[in-house]
Amino acid sequence: MGLLNVGSVAFDAIETPFGKTDKIIGGAGTYIALSSSFFVANQHIVSVVGEDFPPAMLDKLQSRGVHLDGLQMKQGEKTFFWSGKYHNDMNSRDTLITELNVLEHFDPIIPESAQGAKYLMLGNLSPQVQRQVIERLTERPKLIAMDTMNFWMDIAMDELKKTIALVDVLIINDEEARQLSGEYSLVKASKFIRDLGPKYLIIKKGEHGALLFHDNQVFSAPALPLEEVFDPTGAGDTFAGGFIGFLAASDDISFENMKRALIAGSAMASFCVEEFGTGKLENLTQVEIDERIKAFVELTDFKMIHAI
Amino acid sequence: MGLLNVGSVAFDAIETPFGKTDKIIGGAGTYIALSSSFFVANQHIVSVVGEDFPPAMLDKLQSRGVHLDGLQMKQGEKTFFWSGKYHNDMNSRDTLITELNVLEHFDPIIPESAQGAKYLMLGNLSPQVQRQVIERLTERPKLIAMDTMNFWMDIAMDELKKTIALVDVLIINDEEARQLSGEYSLVKASKFIRDLGPKYLIIKKGEHGALLFHDNQVFSAPALPLEEVFDPTGAGDTFAGGFIGFLAASDDISFENMKRALIAGSAMASFCVEEFGTGKLENLTQVEIDERIKAFVELTDFKMIHAI
Numbered sequence: 001m002g003l004l005n006v007g008s009v010a011f012d013a014i015e016t017p018f019g020k021t022d023k024i025i026g027g028a029g030t031y032i033a034l035s036s037s038f039f040v041a042n043q044h045i046v047s048v049v050g051e052d053f054p055p056a057m058l059d060k061l062q063s064r065g066v067h068l069d070g071l072q073m074k075q076g077e078k079t080f081f082w083s084g085k086y087h088n089d090m091n092s093r094d095t096l097i098t099e100l101n102v103l104e105h106f107d108p109i110i111p112e113s114a115q116g117a118k119y120l121m122l123g124n125l126s127p128q129v130q131r132q133v134i135e136r137l138t139e140r141p142k143l144i145a146m147d148t149m150n151f152w153m154d155i156a157m158d159e160l161k162k163t164i165a166l167v168d169v170l171i172i173n174d175e176e177a178r179q180l181s182g183e184y185s186l187v188k189a190s191k192f193i194r195d196l197g198p199k200y201l202i203i204k205k206g207e208h209g210a211l212l213f214h215d216n217q218v219f220s221a222p223a224l225p226l227e228e229v230f231d232p233t234g235a236g237d238t239f240a241g242g243f244i245g246f247l248a249a250s251d252d253i254s255f256e257n258m259k260r261a262l263i264a265g266s267a268m269a270s271f272c273v274e275e276f277g278t279g280k281l282e283n284l285t286q287v288e289i290d291e292r293i294k295a296f297v298e299l300t301d302f303k304m305i306h307a308i
Numbered sequence: 309m310g311l312l313n314v315g316s317v318a319f320d321a322i323e324t325p326f327g328k329t330d331k332i333i334g335g336a337g338t339y340i341a342l343s344s345s346f347f348v349a350n351q352h353i354v355s356v357v358g359e360d361f362p363p364a365m366l367d368k369l370q371s372r373g374v375h376l377d378g379l380q381m382k383q384g385e386k387t388f389f390w391s392g393k394y395h396n397d398m399n400s401r402d403t404l405i406t407e408l409n410v411l412e413h414f415d416p417i418i419p420e421s422a423q424g425a426k427y428l429m430l431g432n433l434s435p436q437v438q439r440q441v442i443e444r445l446t447e448r449p450k451l452i453a454m455d456t457m458n459f460w461m462d463i464a465m466d467e468l469k470k471t472i473a474l475v476d477v478l479i480i481n482d483e484e485a486r487q488l489s490g491e492y493s494l495v496k497a498s499k500f501i502r503d504l505g506p507k508y509l510i511i512k513k514g515e516h517g518a519l520l521f522h523d524n525q526v527f528s529a530p531a532l533p534l535e536e537v538f539d540p541t542g543a544g545d546t547f548a549g550g551f552i553g554f555l556a557a558s559d560d561i562s563f564e565n566m567k568r569a570l571i572a573g574s575a576m577a578s579f580c581v582e583e584f585g586t587g588k589l590e591n592l593t594q595v596e597i598d599e600r601i602k603a604f605v606e607l608t609d610f611k612m613i614h615a616i
Binding site for chain 2: 039088089184185186187188190205208209211217218219220222223225226227228229245246247249250256259260261263264293296297298299300302303304305307
């Protein structure tokens, strides 16, 4: 088994300057699974939903090679629900409602079929749950990547650091890197954070792209300048899904290949923001993805020569 | 004659979280001249200083191939002076003092020896003065690039647009692009601005790099992640100087070569911020520049392949 993905499968209600949605399907695990499914034919997801979760989305995930034996469905309980409103610049948002519901007592159970996964993607969840997943694996994966957010830095920094110490790749945004390290310079922040354990650090910068730090190397992936960002929800998870999916599919964790995986993740994220929720990801074609990756190549391609 | 550079030669007093300076030498024209002098052996500058301006800096410029016959020295008057204080994040600053002095009635006189310049760099000045320079050239340059700032958008938008209509390349930052166009999306902003006249638009994004827009093409130049940004003053002018210097030296205004010029400008700007004022630029070596440009190449270099 190649890829194991752990993360929330949830409902979101989103308001952006372009409009608002009722409850739609969201969750880090959902975005990661959809995004990575364009690279890997099979994967496991470990998550939990309530009895109110629509079977149609589960069918959709299954049809894209996502095995659901690690997805618990709690009778009599409700699915995790998040509601948020984006500001006009789309770079910041307010959380309006958070109903943990089934996530409150989530006990991540790893199905036997998912043991032996070579790639583990820990989507944003409490650091204790993320660590439980690692501890419950009979064999350490070849690569563990982890997403988290400022919320856990605010309320559970010690637990978070314990989990971060166990992973290979940490994926966070620039604000979070600054909060976690106490350093404004991202170069200094990256040293501090990699001293906590991860050999690789990815710093997401939204419309400004992403940076990958490893040893003394750094790679800068651009973001595609977009006419319109319709809804940024899930873009970070979609990035993570494309990144881990690309790595799992190629089974190559060299720095050179990580750079490609960063581009793949960036390309997937650039689709995600074009529609509300998972809408765009659900209907993507391989041709669109290939064209988008080509646009990323062209965006940064230059051959340096001396001026004279 | 290859390059003509027009811009302020001035005094600055700067305060950053790292310290503060007394009056030191600054000015867009100074930074542009110093930066471009690493690419072109000769250039003209059109500017004005007061009798208080130190001859040592003029000697320095001359020794770097900057012809000073277009630099007016006003007896009994004082050099332009700007003082500012940067906020902790170094991305924003407050202007503390602006003393226009000799700039208040600056009448840009083009020396005969500077007529026929193929490349014209208009550093930030009032749009009326910038337009006068263009009108006083007997022959239109092969390429006119222009910098400006939000100040002129606030107080002289109509004049500014008249000047912008006459140039080939407009160089502004992301906030200015948004203010000038009224569009938040930089893609939409770039269309609006290029409809005003310039065929090329460069949007500087500070620590996030720069974008070059032309027709349906876009190029994203990264910024080098730096351990410390000591003083951002002059970084934009240094970028412009490297850009125009590279173009003038190679005498090639193809899109492919503009991309290289963007990288050259970015590399020069990355030096500028490492010390207060012009300190770093005054003591740079060609070897350091070559190494820095190589670092930019490595920063974005990847070869895309399919994951499977």
